[in-house]
Amino acid sequence: MTDKLYLQTPIFKSHKLQQEKGLHVFYKMDCYQPTGSFKIRGMEELCRFHINNGKRDFVASSGGNAGYSLAYVGKQLGANVKVVVPKSTSEFMINKITNIGAEVEVFGEVWDEAHHHALNRSRELNAVYVSPFDDPLLWKGHSSIIDECARRMEQPDKIVVSVGGGGLLCGILEGIENSGWKSTQVIAVETEGAASFYASHKAGKLVELEEITSIATSLGAKKVTKSALELSHDFDLKPFLVSDQDAIDACYDFSKEYNTIVEPACGASLSVPYFHSDTVGPGEKVLVIVCGGANIQIEALVKAS
Numbered sequence: 499m500t501d502k503l504y505l506q507t508p509i510f511k512s513h514k515l516q517q518e519k520g521l522h523v524f525y526k527m528d529c530y531q532p533t534g535s536f537k538i539r540g541m542e543e544l545c546r547f548h549i550n551n552g553k554r555d556f557v558a559s560s561g562g563n564a565g566y567s568l569a570y571v572g573k574q575l576g577a578n579v580k581v582v583v584p585k586s587t588s589e590f591m592i593n594k595i596t597n598i599g600a601e602v603e604v605f606g607e608v609w610d611e612a613h614h615h616a617l618n619r620s621r622e623l624n625a626v627y628v629s630p631f632d633d634p635l636l637w638k639g640h641s642s643i644i645d646e647c648a649r650r651m652e653q654p655d656k657i658v659v660s661v662g663g664g665g666l667l668c669g670i671l672e673g674i675e676n677s678g679w680k681s682t683q684v685i686a687v688e689t690e691g692a693a694s695f696y697a698s699h700k701a702g703k704l705v706e707l708e709e710i711t712s713i714a715t716s717l718g719a720k721k722v723t724k725s726a727l728e729l730s731h732d733f734d735l736k737p738f739l740v741s742d743q744d745a746i747d748a749c750y751d752f753s754k755e756y757n758t759i760v761e762p763a764c765g766a767s768l769s770v771p772y773f774h775s776d777t778v779g780p781g782e783k784v785l786v787i788v789c790g791g792a793n794i795q796i797e798a799l800v801k802a803s
């Protein structure tokens with residue numbers, strides 16, 4: 499068996515929430531991955547698949563956790579990774595990616611422009627174009643989160659998960675299916691300024707947002723993958739919205755609970771048991787996917803909370 503690059507992360511029971519609110523909350527700590535987020539799981543699955551099929555060159559269009567995880571996995575597996583990022587990408591994320599040894603090209607004002615440029619580049623270079631969320635290989639990789647939980651804990655009543663483009667959600671649903679956990683309710687969380695899944699679920703069809711106004715940039719997909727919407731109807735799923743301030747405050751509180759910094763994209767999920775505990779009744783076992791995120795600095799978190 500090949501050694502995996504992603505880690506089997508621990509599951510922590512929240513003693514704080516047990517003590518203060520009588521809640522049974524379990525954290526799946528994917529913030530402890532080598533790249534700080536769950537994205538490494540899907541990227542490893544995707545990268546290995548294409549390398550086994552003779553590919554060596556990859557182009558991604560994310561200055562966030564997807565590009566960073568692809569860079570990490572690609573380096574370990576001996577692939578060439580190029581990440582196209584828009585001008586809005588922070589200097590420290592660019593540095594994280596280049597420090598690994600991947601190439602970064604800055605192009606365009608916003609993600610859409612970087613994305614189109616990356617597509618063209620991948621054709622020119624005969625490279626694999628890597629989407630941050632829209633690929634069944636990514637979902638399969640992400641589904642390992644639930645496989646690990648199913649081996650180590652009883653079936654929870656609820657699973658709380660953040661939704662950006664819906665890749666993580668698709669992976670969680672795939673894992674639930676594989677583990678026979680379909681009676682568990684999934685709470686799919688977004689911030690109000692990035693609510694593309696919420697809007698699509700309500701409309702019963704894919705809705706494209708005009709703009710993203712949330713601070714939770716990793717949730718900022720204007721349109722979710724079609725599969726997230728289609729799959730959601732086969733499960734007990736509840737879309738849920740929280741404010742940016744909830745997401746930030748939850749990051750801050752979590753840093754005090756576990757001495758670990760996560761992005762507001764992850765804070766959105768953490769805020770459900772912290773600040774919306776009426777949605778997770780007492781006596782229920784709640785599993786929160788701590789999706790993590792490397793695109794956050796402690797100074798920004800302290801200032802905003």
Ligand SMILES: *Cc1c(COP(=O)(O)O)cnc(C)c1O
Nearest residue numbers: 563662663664665666763790791
């Ligand atoms: C990518 C990401 C998300 C959202 O995942 P999607 O697959 O786009 O829905 C949430 N949190 C963090 C930290 C991420 O990196």
